[in-house]
Amino acid sequence: MNFSWMAWTLPTALFFGTIAALLIGMAVWEYFSPGGNPRHGILRFETTRGDRLFISLLGSGFINLAWLGLIGPQLWWALALSLVYAICVFRFV
Amino acid sequence: MEKTWNNRAWFLVLPVLLLVAFSAIIPLMTVVNYSVQDTFGNNVFFWAGLDWFQELLHSPRFWQALARNLVFSGIILAIEVPLGILIALNMPKAGWGVPVCLVLMALPLLIPWNVVGMIWQVFGRVDIGLLGKTLSLLGVDYNYVQDPVDAWITIIVMDVWHWTSLVVLLCYAGLVSIPDAYYQAAKIDGASGWSVFRYIQLPKMHRVLLIAVLLRFMDSFMIYTEPFVITGGGPGNETTFLSIDLVKMAVGQFDLGPAAAMSLVYFLIVMLVSWVFYTVMTNYGQES
Structure with a gap:
């Protein structure tokens, strides 16, 4: 089967590999600690750890876009900021 | 009795997972791949990095x-949701009027989107359309082909005509599911019509309203067919929404890289x- 039409590149493969690894990691976490750890954080509504991952990924997308639009194409600092944001989401949301 | 955990039931989800993979995940991956490359066809791609995203931003x-899309969705929600609730509140709850109203409400939803666009395109024409001709005979300066405000009004009225029924049907379903006991209790307490609406009907409708708002937002934000048929994005670019711009870019100009970047944003x-x-x-519902 020829998948050349999908136009894979190493950076996009790494990107999707990371997303897949995160999902597998969440599944393993759920296996060892079932229930999703629901709680009320600073947003004052209930979130599970799946919600917190979603908020982290969505927010990271916008952080990277904002960095790209306002500062420039060097996204390593945006990635670092996204990681800090994700840690804060998992800690406080 | 201790519950036995059996995760084999997850295999039942496998067919849906495969279907979603082929219909959504693989195309999405392809769009991500295209968004960082340039192509002139024949499956030959050149690395472009983040250039398309930067150009887009x-x-x-x-x-x-994007601003047109947000304004359009805002206007649509501001009109269709209150209007839908108002119509649903005034629909009969019993008798022969119920099926008549339900059928009348369902009719616009059954018409294909491009046909709706065509109906309103002809309806609004100043030379032969019933609406356009009547307005011009009444002395109203209306021409959706040349005037951006008229084009916007035509598209908004068309969308309200086409989709308010959906909000009405959802609200009506919410209203008829309210037990009579609530109304009887309100009557005993001497509650006003507004109080009945505010403290009984509206809270009981919030689930269906959530669905209505979500559906109408997503649909209006991704609107393509009707404005494309009515105005083609014009006059100028005044009714060019994101979806129309995207199709122009991807199909008209064959700029797959920039179009992929735009799709992702x-x-x-x-x-x-x-x-x-x-x-x-959802959380409003939990609090109330």
């Missing part, structure tokens, strides 16, 4: 189309706004 064309915005709506309305 600095493009006035993109921001103007569009996708992120739809996800964000839908998530905000969903979260706010």
